[in-house]
Amino acid sequence: MKRIVNRGLVSGLALSAALFAGAAWAKDDITIAMQLEPPHLDPTSAAAQAIDSVVYVNIFEGLTRFMGDGSIVPALAESWEISDDGTVYTFKLHEGVTFHDGSAMDAEDVKFSLDRARAEDSANAQKALFAGIDSVDVVDPLTVKVTLKEPNGNFLFNMAWGDAVIVAPESIENIKTAPVGTGPYTLGEWVQGDKIVLNRNPGYWGAEPALEQATFKFISDPTAAFAAMMAEDVDVFTGFPAPENLPQFEADPRFQVLVGSTEGETILSTNNKQPPFDNIKVRQAMAHAIDRQAIIDGAMFGYGTPIGTHFAPHNPAYVDLTGNSAYDPDKAKALLAEAGFPDGFETTLHLPPPSYARRGGEIIAAQLAAVGIKAEITNVEWAQWLETVFKGKNFGLTIVSHTEPMDIGIYARPDYYFQYDNPAFQELMTTLNSTTDPDKRTELMQQAQRMISDDYVNGYLFQLAALSVAKAGVQGLWANAPTAATDLSAISWSE
Amino acid sequence: MLRYSLKRALSLLISLAVASLVIFAVIEIAPGDPASFMLGVNAQPDTLAALRTELGLDQSKAERYVSWITGMLRGDFGTSYTYRTPVSQMIADRMWVSLPLALYALALSTAIAFPAGIYAASRRGKVGDLTVMSATQLGVAIPNFWFAMMLVLVFAINLRWFNAGGFSGWDKGLVAGLHSLTLPAIALALPQAAILARVMRSALLDILGEDFMRTARAKGLSRRQALWRHGLRNALIPVLTIIGLQFSFLLAGSIIIEQVFYLPGLGRLVFQSISSRDLIVVESVVMLLVFAVITVNFLVDLAYAAVDPRLRSRT
Numbered sequence: 001m002k003r004i005v006n007r008g009l010v011s012g013l014a015l016s017a018a019l020f021a022g023a024a025w026a027k028d029d030i031t032i033a034m035q036l037e038p039p040h041l042d043p044t045s046a047a048a049q050a051i052d053s054v055v056y057v058n059i060f061e062g063l064t065r066f067m068g069d070g071s072i073v074p075a076l077a078e079s080w081e082i083s084d085d086g087t088v089y090t091f092k093l094h095e096g097v098t099f100h101d102g103s104a105m106d107a108e109d110v111k112f113s114l115d116r117a118r119a120e121d122s123a124n125a126q127k128a129l130f131a132g133i134d135s136v137d138v139v140d141p142l143t144v145k146v147t148l149k150e151p152n153g154n155f156l157f158n159m160a161w162g163d164a165v166i167v168a169p170e171s172i173e174n175i176k177t178a179p180v181g182t183g184p185y186t187l188g189e190w191v192q193g194d195k196i197v198l199n200r201n202p203g204y205w206g207a208e209p210a211l212e213q214a215t216f217k218f219i220s221d222p223t224a225a226f227a228a229m230m231a232e233d234v235d236v237f238t239g240f241p242a243p244e245n246l247p248q249f250e251a252d253p254r255f256q257v258l259v260g261s262t263e264g265e266t267i268l269s270t271n272n273k274q275p276p277f278d279n280i281k282v283r284q285a286m287a288h289a290i291d292r293q294a295i296i297d298g299a300m301f302g303y304g305t306p307i308g309t310h311f312a313p314h315n316p317a318y319v320d321l322t323g324n325s326a327y328d329p330d331k332a333k334a335l336l337a338e339a340g341f342p343d344g345f346e347t348t349l350h351l352p353p354p355s356y357a358r359r360g361g362e363i364i365a366a367q368l369a370a371v372g373i374k375a376e377i378t379n380v381e382w383a384q385w386l387e388t389v390f391k392g393k394n395f396g397l398t399i400v401s402h403t404e405p406m407d408i409g410i411y412a413r414p415d416y417y418f419q420y421d422n423p424a425f426q427e428l429m430t431t432l433n434s435t436t437d438p439d440k441r442t443e444l445m446q447q448a449q450r451m452i453s454d455d456y457v458n459g460y461l462f463q464l465a466a467l468s469v470a471k472a473g474v475q476g477l478w479a480n481a482p483t484a485a486t487d488l489s490a491i492s493w494s495e
Numbered sequence: 496m497l498r499y500s501l502k503r504a505l506s507l508l509i510s511l512a513v514a515s516l517v518i519f520a521v522i523e524i525a526p527g528d529p530a531s532f533m534l535g536v537n538a539q540p541d542t543l544a545a546l547r548t549e550l551g552l553d554q555s556k557a558e559r560y561v562s563w564i565t566g567m568l569r570g571d572f573g574t575s576y577t578y579r580t581p582v583s584q585m586i587a588d589r590m591w592v593s594l595p596l597a598l599y600a601l602a603l604s605t606a607i608a609f610p611a612g613i614y615a616a617s618r619r620g621k622v623g624d625l626t627v628m629s630a631t632q633l634g635v636a637i638p639n640f641w642f643a644m645m646l647v648l649v650f651a652i653n654l655r656w657f658n659a660g661g662f663s664g665w666d667k668g669l670v671a672g673l674h675s676l677t678l679p680a681i682a683l684a685l686p687q688a689a690i691l692a693r694v695m696r697s698a699l700l701d702i703l704g705e706d707f708m709r710t711a712r713a714k715g716l717s718r719r720q721a722l723w724r725h726g727l728r729n730a731l732i733p734v735l736t737i738i739g740l741q742f743s744f745l746l747a748g749s750i751i752i753e754q755v756f757y758l759p760g761l762g763r764l765v766f767q768s769i770s771s772r773d774l775i776v777v778e779s780v781v782m783l784l785v786f787a788v789i790t791v792n793f794l795v796d797l798a799y800a801a802v803d804p805r806l807r808s809r810t
Contacts, residue, residue: 039533039577039771047535121545125534176579192578192588193759193767194662217661219757223644224660228757231651231659353770383527383772390536391528404537 027493029213030474032486033225033234035241037218038196040176041187043162044117047125049403049484052162053238054196054216056485059100060165060181063091063110064156068490070314070405070482072160076105076182086151086436087134093142097205099168100186107144111136113166114146126163132433153436157406162483184209184489194218198488210492222355229255229469236470236477238486241355243301249469260466260479261314264401265307266356268364268459271395273419277347281339283456287325289332289371290364296462299359304462309449310408313463314480317445321453325460332371344372347396351377352385356464357399364399364459390417401464405483408445409433411452420457499800507793514785519560522778528552529576529772550576563778572779577771582779585764592662593753593760596676596683597745603684604691604741611688612695617722619700627692634689643682643755650678660756679756683749687741694737698730705729731802739795743788 036050043051043060057065057075065075074080077091097105116122118130132152137145148155158164171180179187184204188197196216200209217234219225222242228234229249240246249255268290276282296304305313308321336344351361358379365375375397380388389395395417402410412429414421425448432444453460466481476490530546531538547553554562566573572582615627651659657678663671702708703726711721750762757763761780768776 037767040579046533047538048533120541123534123542123546123549125542126537127539127542128537191664191759192580192585193763194664194757217757219660221754221757224647224755224757227644227647227652227659228661231647231655233651233658233661381527381770383529383532383770384525386531386536387526387528391531 027473028211029215030211030236030488030491030493031215031217031234032236032238033217033219033228034238034486035218035220035225037193041179041190041196042175043165044113044167045123045125045176052484053486054198055179055181055183056162056165056483056487057183058185058198058214058486058488059179059183059187060162060167061183062159062161062165064160066160066483066485068478068480068482068487070480072157075160076110076166080156082436086153087148089146089148089155090139091144091146093144094205095142097182098203099171099182100180100201100203101168101171102203103168103170104141105166105168105182106141107138108141109166109168110144111138112169114164116167116172117164124163126161129158129161129164151434151436153433153441154406160483162485185214188213207489209489211488214488214491216486232471236468236474238466238468238477240467240469243303243355243465243467246301246303246467246469254472256470256472256474258466258468258470258477258479259303260468260481261305261312262401262403262464262466262481263312263405263407263483264403264464265310265312265407266304266360266399266401266461266464267310268461269389269398269400269418270458271393271397271417271419272421272457273393274396276339276341276345277396279339280456281335282341284325285332285335285339285371286368286373287332287456287459288328288335289373290325290367290459290461291327292322292461293327294367295360295363298363299356300462300465303465303467305465306462307460309453309460310402310411310458311445311449312405315406317442317449319446319449321449322460324453325456329371336372341372344374346374346376349375349377350385350389350395350398351379352382352398352400353379354401356401360461361399393417393419397459399461403464403484408448408452411448411457418458420452420455422451422455425451500797503793503796507789510789511786514789515564515782516560518778518781518785519563522774522781523556523559525772527772529774532772533577563775567779567782573775575768575773575776577768577773578776582776585776586761586780586783589759589761589764591665592676592758593746593749593762595672596679596749596758596760597742599673599676599680600683600687600745601738601742603680604688605738607684607688608691608695611692613699613722613727615692615696616699616703617719624696628696631689631692634685635693637686639682639686640751640755642685643679643752646678646682647755660758662758676758679749679752679758682755683745683752687745691734691737691741695730695734698733699726702726702729728802732799735795735798735802739791743784743791746787747784 034053038051038054039046039048041051041055043055061075063075063077064072067073076094076097078094079092081090093107099105114130114133114136117124118133132148134147134149139145166182167175168180184201184206185198186201188199190196198214200212219228225237225241226245229237246257250257270277270283272278292306296302306322307313308324311318349361349365351357361377365377368375389398409429410416411420412426428444428448432441435441435444468477470477473494474491475494476492478487530543530550530552534543534546563573575582575585611627615624618624647659650656658675661675663675665672708721708725711725749760750766753760753762754766765777765780
């Protein structure tokens with residue numbers, strides 16, 4: 001579309017003939033569809049997950065990186081040493097790494113990237129990841145020393161985020177449309193509104209990936225997503241938006257369905273400062289009024305894992321606390337009466353666009369109505385949700401999936417939209433952040449999970465499932481989504 | 496003719512000025528802030544403030560309206576908040592999908608409606624007329640997105656004649672481009688063709704009862720000859736009105752069809768921009784569509800005058 005129609009019929013036919021001929025050789029290209037198009041391609045200045053889904057570990061790499069199983073492994077940093085007091089990280093960088101523009105990636109670039117992210121005028125959407133950094137010093141071209149203000153057990157994890165990738169200083173001006181990274185793929189073409197093409201980077205420092213080219217297509221309508229997959233226009237659909245159609249793909253030998261977990265805790269967020277939700281008995285009553293399995297079956301067609309706290313079930317430190325808020329409408333009614341609402345009360349329920357919220361909301365409203373709580377549903381767009389619910393805190397209830405990994409820390413922020421203000425929890429988080437011993441950390445995280453579960457801060461519903469559909473011959477796709485990513489290097493075709 | 500055209504042109508300018516105010520006001524009062532949409536839930540206040548300044552969102556609404564209008568008069572539509580590319584560039588890119596799609600659909604719809612309407616009128620009350628009219632009734636009643644899904648099911652999923660959606664790009668050749676626009680064009684065209692055929696039929700039937708048609712028959716022309724030589728030209732006025740309206744509709748109203756076929760057109764751009772509160776893009780695209788609709792109507796007005804000389808002096 002960027003180019004104007006100037007070639008005629010003949011070249012069109014020649015081109016399609018060439019395409020047909022190409023299909024006879026081993027397949028080394030792939031078309032991957034997803035719902036949302038990235039607004040631009042700079043993961044360090046926006047929250048949109050769609051950006052990471054295209055560029056993370058394909059175009060851009062960080063010091064460390066996520067693997068498909070959620071583990072953190074070295075990436076541009078070959079190894080590191082941590083000082084005894086846990087405040088100084090000395091990273092040894094890989095030798096011979098170059099950016100896509102041919103310039104060498106060295107300690108200066110690391111210093112530049114980290115300083116840029118934590119600068120005063122930084123537009124980084126996850127600036128908090130870098131808040132603990134006191135200074136970044138270049139020791140030699142392949143060694144960089146990061147000094148923290150205090151020990152941070154999460155530091156290597158933080159450095160794996162897409163918001164912490166290493167960028168080339170000279171590319172910043174045009175990074176949003178012409179990203180220059182160190183990854184195994186370079187940006188080929190971006191036809192806005194339609195597709196992004198990535199090509200294999202011949203100068204990549206690591207192992208050469210199997211695929212020569214990958215095309216990302218953006219299909220937001222669930223029906224269109226189903227049709228595109230069925231007509232085999234696309235090879236893979238990650239984050240498939242129509243769970244009701246998955247059994248059809250499962251039954252079809254041309255396709256495979258991947259069901260994994262995400263970092264998305266889907267919760268019935270409750271405004272803890274708004275009466276009557278400031279009364280713990282009311283929140284507890286709501287927790288017992290909710291039948292999680294009915295919501296998972298009705299809204300997600302059975303895909304999703306029940307949770308009883310704000311923590312991912314696949315995390316080794318997870319504690320199953322669903323029993324704490326088991327479905328018991330009678331108990332809910334009794335608790336409401338105890339709290340002074342024998343006839344229930346009226347409130348609002350704001351539902352953002354995803355189907356987990358819209359469909360789940362209808363079911364929850366019905367379940368709450370059964371114990372006397374009348375929730376008036378308001379459907380909102382994301383921009384509206386951010387304005388009224390998140391920023392304005394003008395809501396009673398809302399349903400949202402919190403997709404950031406390891407985000408239990410939001411409960412330590414009293415001004416966060418659900419307004420949970422518990423000094424004991426805040427202290428617990430401070431202790432956790434400065435603890436580096438793994439066993440001690442696990443214990444603290446479990447304590448935190450129990451505390452918010454016992455306080456019934458929010459209604460804990462289920463962990464959002466990662467749903468993908470792919471052609472049968474595609475292998476190496478991530479089933480789980482520990483972070484938004486499409487790790488192209490791991491993907492290949494069988495046969 | 497000149498006086499008539501000038502009067503029409505003046506009303507066009509007034510309509511545009513009023514439209515720009517209404518569009519700006521309506522879009523600006525929608526709740527939602529583009530900066531918080533872009534930075535998400537973990538954004539810190541100083542980061543948000545920095546971005547708002549960068550985007551010029553810290554200016555007053557009046558200032559932004561003036562800079563939007565003056566920019567547009569110079570042909571500068573501004574820069575998209577989220578995509579950070581010039582809006583005019585984005586619109587031009589999307590135009591290469593939306594405009595050919597609208598023209599394609601319009602051509603299809605006229606190609607179906609004219610013969611169908613003329614046939615039905617010439618067979619008034621007979622089986623042929625009844626068949627065509629029931630078919631158009633169905634065509635008007637069927638929602639185009641549903642029809643689009645049926646087309647995909649049959650021609651893309653089962654027969655594999657077409658892709659389920661997407662646009663090949665004109666650089667793959669004219670044939671490939673038209674091929675990928677065929678299903679969407681049919682989905683858009685059929686309901687329009689049904690309406691147009693009905694209008695064509697009733698316009699012709701009205702004309703057939705006119706005195707000059709009786710005169711033509713009296714002069715010895717056959718029913719068919721009279722219809723072709725005198726009826727058709729006179730029936731064109733209401734038909735032109737509908738075609739003008741339909742073209743505007745096809746250009747601006749293909750949002751749903753572009754979603755169903757995931758085409759990178761203007762409709763989809765508006766859709767995406769509204770949800771990300773990319774206000775500058777929404778305002779500019781809507782303004783452009785209003786401009787297109789008003790201009791098409793202006794041209795239709797001029798076309799009336801060309802078809803019917805009486806209109807030139809009447810106003």
